[in-house]
Amino acid sequence: MMSGESIYKWYKPAVTSDSDIGVNAYWFIFCGNKMLVKVEKDKAVSIPFTKTAEELNILPVRKQYLGTLHDSPCFSVEVSSDTGICNGLLFQDLYTLYEVLAEDIFLLAGKAIQIVRWDQEHQYCSRCGSPTETMQNERAKICPKCGFFCFPRLSPAVITAVFKGDKILLAHNGNFQDNRYSLIAGFVEPGETLEECVQREIREEVGVEVKNIKYFGSQPWPFPNSLMIGFAAEYDKGEITADGVEITDAGWYDVNNLPQLPGKISIARQIIDWYINWRQYEQT
């Protein structure tokens, strides 16, 4: 997470291992979007740490080596939906495990679920349809027939806090399940810079022009395969007009009159919290 520690403080990535046999390993085991976790008597939640996945009564459909976490090997595993599980273990939606799991485990789980999906979705070459082979020296698959390579797919998306004086632009997206207001976001299109994407998304969704775009920070967002790239920008011109398709309502908000905000897991909220701290500091 952007506000926390770097994942590389604890984690050393690798694609193949020569020393993972016979020692305990961290198992990131997924069934769809759900990850296998262990709930202790004191309600602490962790992931399995055993020598093999089979010890957990789990039969992996596919397995990938991820590298080491605190010098112990880690694997991502996909299991079929009819898999049985031991007592004390259960599958939980990864999204709900934020601030439940230890930060290092949660961060690596975000990588693991993307590797699992990539592995599952690239069993065949997308160019000629032949079965692919997993490369031994990098995270890639190759088609032995036509030579096509495929790497884990990432979809970059920008998310921007727009400021007009001491107010921030917040918008409600029709797809939100609740009455939450957030920042304007959207996927980067082929052929545009991140700054052009920021301007286009804000123009399309709320009809406003922005200037002085500044990078804020980024966050892997594995729900699914996104990389969120956060910006702050200054209002330039135009009246807010919600597009009525994605955005159903938008407005300028003061720190003393904020609507329901997104959860703390998101970079949107981290940028908004930065705004809140800045305004509260100015007002004291």
Ligand SMILES: [Zn+2]
């Ligand atoms: Zn091919």
